[in-house]
Amino acid sequence: MKFRTFLAASAIACTGLAADRLTDYVDPRIGSEGLGRTFIGPSHPYGMVKPSPDCTPSPNSGWLPMPERVDGFSQVHVSGTGGGPKYGNILLMPFTAPDGMSRTTHYDTRRDETIRLGYYSTHLAGGDIGVEITTAPRASVYRIAYPEDRRTKGLAIDAGFFLGYEPVPDAREAQQLVGSQIEIDGNHAVKGYSRVRGGWNDGRAYTVYFYAMTSQPFVGTATWREETIGGDISRVDMGDRTGALLRFPASTDTLTVRVGISFISELKARQNCLDQVAGKNFDEVREELLDCWEELLGHIRLDPETPEHLKRMFYTALYHTMIMPADRTGECPLWNDPLPYYDDYYAIWDTYRSSMPLITLIDPDRQRDIVSSLLTIYRRDGYMPDARSGNANGRTQGGSNADVVLTDALVKGLEGIDWNIALEAMLKDAETPPGGKEEAEGRGGLHEYISLGYIPHGIPRAGNRTVEYSLCDYAISVMADSLGLPDIRDRYIRQSGNWRNLWRQDYVHDGARGFIMPRDRNGNWLDSIPWGHGPEPRPRYVYTPVTFEGPWYTPWWSMFFYEASSWEYSLSIPHDVPGLIEACGGLEAMERRLDTFFDHGHFNVNNEPSFLTPCLYHWLGKPHLTSDRIARIIADNYNDTPDGLPGNDDSGAMSSWLAFHMTGLYPNAGHDYYIIHSPLVRSSTFSLPSGKTFTVRAINFDPVRNPYITAARLDGRQYDISTIRHKTITRGGTLELIMGPRPTSWGSSMFH
């Protein structure tokens, strides 16, 4: 009950603001609970620093409303991710306890949290301390209000903290401390670092350096190593946990702490602190953040009359799409190439479908930098990442989907990318097995994929790897064609049909015929699959198109499909939907199959492989059915509450899916068009880098009474097809969609 009261209070606080700024519509709480796992602390666009309370390692954002206990506030987090945690480094915690200088932990109880864009505050009940947080891209700022009493006013800085400490050595997906260090620097500053390996992506050691400056001089200090506290002004890295305790005069009321972060050195952290937040007060830093977001969110303006809850859903979705990957240009400890460097691709399997296309559409220079960084990672580390975090590639979920990101950038005309290097990076994925590191990068099972044309059961994720490699091969063929390399193009066009080699044509399930199903090395279809690992014979369990999980001890990673059923993946052939329809038995059979898919609960709204599936009705010439499905899916699964995202947001994947569909446009990644369906808002105006705008406007907009597009005009001229090219949008104009109560023949063709 308390929880509900709190929520209501929070909602009131938000709507009480004069909502004349787009940033007022961003509510970082949306998707922060339930499956969404979004980050609730302040962050700049693609911000390197993401300060936030650490209350739990699950979700990896570090935050949930309950339990109320908070360990402190650390400076680096990820958003929307599942699996084991990453980051949570350099923990600050104010305290007032009289014995505060004799303890290394100062966890407290949160009360009255306020979570806004670029702002977090809470009251620590035990210490009677108010904590406010905002941030610059590479330095965070804390405003701490101590109580007016005679207790010690203290601040703990824990360089050994990270999210998800596991007492079991080398627990899978757990972070492991490599070392930490702390050093008092005069009476206004503390510096040090945290070095951690592992975590979700099983990465190499990464180091988060910090330089923390206090607005008041401290009058006493202590430092610790593990559980030993003493007066040393520094604790050298001995491979263990270190931290510092700072004591301020009992009379201290407000303390501002500025924390520069760097992945290079403490001195660089200090410079980031000086460059970005020194000389600015808390409110100025937050205002800069808001200005930055205001400009970026303004790249899409919704009709002013759009209901508040839809504006909140939409702008929060844009926000969530643009907080990762993290811009770490100039902060790469591995090389000094003077090129953009982004980390926390988390994961491209999740983001290639909608997050990256959304960035491409509304901030193409940013996407050029993100793509450029992928190519630098390829040149330096040997492979592009599927996921990357803490300066290390890992892990792969399905395909080598960066290939699709590159081709999406190509077909959408991003400039400033070396397409020859791009093809080289894609061919590395497609032709060089990553060997012992196939959990980290490249294509696992590649040898079999090439020699058999599919990945046989027994190799983890054989099903979705085969399907996604086919898509990636399509992406390669497009890139090769663009570079005038017909031999490569033709080879990969052929391979892009490899999904058919796992298509079990005669398999019938729930009225549908033909499914991607497990097959062994000899070409035999498998109706049952051995349990677990180890030499045969093992007990077997029946595998059907609705099998989702294996036995409890079989991790996702070892299943036939990662995070999905065959019902889902058998409809996930975005590069050859006509071929898929044919395989499914033609237009009518496909329509029945899609209806079954959605009506019988086979659709998995929280899972990226099904992102395009509601739009497949377009290929049947029935865009109104797409519109029906999209409206229903959003109404049933998305809202503007903390539970408002139906799955792990995955670096903005769920959010960008929502944002696109609200405008009535949805991309097919790797292709240059967007599907047009009924928008959820009256109008969306895209600001283009050229200075022009492109508007999607619904005439007779009324989602209840006029749910269907009956006709369309592009710049006043009749527009009959149900897709629009990227370049049509980027040259500016207006797409008018005339809405009506019943579908017409509009959109029965997708392309001219």
Place this chain on the structure above:
Amino acid sequence: MKFRTFLAASAIACTGLAADRLTDYVDPRIGSEGLGRTFIGPSHPYGMVKPSPDCTPSPNSGWLPMPERVDGFSQVHVSGTGGGPKYGNILLMPFTAPDGMSRTTHYDTRRDETIRLGYYSTHLAGGDIGVEITTAPRASVYRIAYPEDRRTKGLAIDAGFFLGYEPVPDAREAQQLVGSQIEIDGNHAVKGYSRVRGGWNDGRAYTVYFYAMTSQPFVGTATWREETIGGDISRVDMGDRTGALLRFPASTDTLTVRVGISFISELKARQNCLDQVAGKNFDEVREELLDCWEELLGHIRLDPETPEHLKRMFYTALYHTMIMPADRTGECPLWNDPLPYYDDYYAIWDTYRSSMPLITLIDPDRQRDIVSSLLTIYRRDGYMPDARSGNANGRTQGGSNADVVLTDALVKGLEGIDWNIALEAMLKDAETPPGGKEEAEGRGGLHEYISLGYIPHGIPRAGNRTVEYSLCDYAISVMADSLGLPDIRDRYIRQSGNWRNLWRQDYVHDGARGFIMPRDRNGNWLDSIPWGHGPEPRPRYVYTPVTFEGPWYTPWWSMFFYEASSWEYSLSIPHDVPGLIEACGGLEAMERRLDTFFDHGHFNVNNEPSFLTPCLYHWLGKPHLTSDRIARIIADNYNDTPDGLPGNDDSGAMSSWLAFHMTGLYPNAGHDYYIIHSPLVRSSTFSLPSGKTFTVRAINFDPVRNPYITAARLDGRQYDISTIRHKTITRGGTLELIMGPRPTSWGSSMFH
């Protein structure tokens, strides 16, 4: 002429010492010129810090007598290595020029160098400055004598220097700067780091942190970034070169500079400095170093009457064997496992045959730590290294020869090693292709090796990879057998015969029949090989058993054999010499073949694959022929001068080969015995960890008149075989070899 004079002077200086300490017989100059490339600066056993003048990037030790120019003195080096350079970080250079504070470089001219164990000195002619260097394991000490004049007395510390700067970006095997940083700390200290990637092993970025303390306060400072010099007290890492200039009063005569080094942090570098050299003067630090070496060198004591030049060759050889790999326990930035950590395995292809067995014999606890470190690297990085430097595996030269190191440790009874993990690491090598990283680790061409039983031509180093994988597979079979795993044992016993699949039985060359020769994927023998890379057709050149190099543009790495001819590798089957003899046509044919090998110049003394070949006469029942060859090879190729090593010492490979043979024992790595032949010294006494000793003593010792073993006694009992087991040695005793003018039937059997 000057050069010769200098050498003579140096020799006099050495012999002028009272040679009552073994350390007096170590002359780091031996092997430092010509092909040897040994490191001439001071080093503790397995020392992490190796300070030395930097005069040239070739050799990678940084030193040659000419040119006389010296750029300065950097703190980390390797010894005996070929190929591109590595390290050369944190360069110190004293100067006296009046304009010294306005330049970043202060190169000078060396005069009158003195090079002793743990000691280096020179006079800088331009600055009129004397420089002396000694070192602790993790901190170096410089004693600088400035002239009595009114010039500026200065010291430059260059954090951006490294060996082998190449203006061409990403030049192969060249080091590349990632970043550097410098910070003045008060008026007695400077700290910072150098971060560099690439180099010979194409490694990830490594960071060398330093903390330099001066015995006198400096009275002025400047710092630089690239070519810009100014008064800033720090230069944050911006991905470029930084450094500091320190000015001391003109009256300064002697300055001691203590430089702590760490691969973890500046604070750790400071602690290393404080722990190891603070509070000690230059001479005390050197005495500690000498005491440490004295103890270690004493593990083998030669007969006191041994001629000086032989003692110099012998103890210098022991010294060269024990300066690498570098003990970096507690200094690994990648993990914090509380286990020994060694870096600079450079390379195991070079060292597994004799360096590591020598360490095993005279310092088994050290070898246990070196092996343990290999297993930690496997657990953390995925593969054991063949070579490793700068905390990164890379590159492989032939096999996965760490496998042989493990089995050598097993059969010699090293304790404290987890043999199950050892087998796991070996099977990773043998069964998991390293994919795109096969230049760095694991077994390249593994798929073909397994499916065809050999590596077909076209895959780089197909010849020696096949031969060495066979040996490594033998090592695996021994390990598996010891662990009671007969299936694995049998599989690898079978694979250990794979060298036969490249044995072209009917090929005749220079009177010998049967050679390891190139073969294509279809099993066809190749008499000629295409030039270069690229699609066929390409011009071809004839490949014969004496082909050593390909055309000028074909690097070693792409040849059929790495650094060798087929004549060499066709005799390099150490795990199945009887099988080799049979393949060569039997005992007589083999004896003729060996004679041809040595007499017709096919033997390559500077190359590790031929290390065992002179001993193959033992398998013919003629150990006296081994003795003849060994004596001849040493006389012709080894001496106690700077040219005294016939090939790259490769981390002690050449040196340990010499040291073993001087005692009359030589190991066959991976086997538990030593071959016995005529020693070059009257007696050698091995100190064993148990406190016992084992002595090899030649009765009637006279290499000229009594070159042959005519009989032998072990602890007074007749001993007829020409090998001795490791455990026989380690339980202590005396092996007496009765020497005579003519061979007898002694040793016609190798084993009981």
